Amino acid sequence: MKLVFATHNPNKLKEVQQMVPNHIELINLETIGCTTNIPETANTLEGNAKIKADFVTNTYQLSCFADDTGLLVEALNGEPGVYSARYAGEQNDADANMNKLLDNLKNEQNRTAHFKTVIALNLNGKTHIFEGKIEGVITENKRGHNGFGYDPIFQPNGYEKTFAELPLSIKNNISHRAKAFKKLIDYLKTTHVTG
Numbered sequence: 049m050k051l052v053f054a055t056h057n058p059n060k061l062k063e064v065q066q067m068v069p070n071h072i073e074l075i076n077l078e079t080i081g082c083t084t085n086i087p088e089t090a091n092t093l094e095g096n097a098k099i100k101a102d103f104v105t106n107t108y109q110l111s112c113f114a115d116d117t118g119l120l121v122e123a124l125n126g127e128p129g130v131y132s133a134r135y136a137g138e139q140n141d142a143d144a145n146m147n148k149l150l151d152n153l154k155n156e157q158n159r160t161a162h163f164k165t166v167i168a169l170n171l172n173g174k175t176h177i178f179e180g181k182i183e184g185v186i187t188e189n190k191r192g193h194n195g196f197g198y199d200p201i202f203q204p205n206g207y208e209k210t211f212a213e214l215p216l217s218i219k220n221n222i223s224h225r226a227k228a229f230k231k232l233i234d235y236l237k238t239t240h241v242t243g
Contacts, residue, residue, distance in 0.1 A: 054114035180227030
């Protein structure tokens with residue numbers, strides 16, 4: 049079964065490829081010749097995931113899923129949330145985003161946060177939504193070199209290390225994305241779709 053993951057991000061593709069069962073061939077936007085940067089104009093994670101999946105399905109007539117992820121910080125009323133990737137500007141610079149977040153939390157005692165991933169799957173003419181969430185705290189400094197995005201400043205509850213310090217094998221078991229993708233993959237296993 050061939051499925052398009054609507055992403056240009058090679059890190060995300062690599063992370064998800066490790067979770068997908070062998071009978072599913074996961075391809076990305078480059079593989080289908082889509083170089084468009086699909087605009088994320090919705091004000092919810094679910095809305096953005098759906099925009100991306102619909103664009104690929106409508107333009108290329110392919111089964112597709114797309115995700116949108118946000119980091120929601122309690123003391124900042126859920127910021128950066130839907131704007132996580134471009135929190136410090138449209139250049140989507142991970143370091144600038146982290147620096148801005150750390151700066152905004154400088155005098156905050158409450159560093160509680162959670163990551164949330166929403167996946168929209170377009171399959172057989174229907175859209176299915178899957179969600180995953182992980183609770184944690186924002187550290188005071190960046191730590192670690194694995195992962196991407198906000199991983200160096202997010203420490204999941206029950207762990208002494210940030211996502212960027214944990215091995216990918218552990219992160220892939222506990223992360224928000226892993227939880228959402230587990231639901232997606234469990235669903236795909238039960239649909240008996242071939243193609």
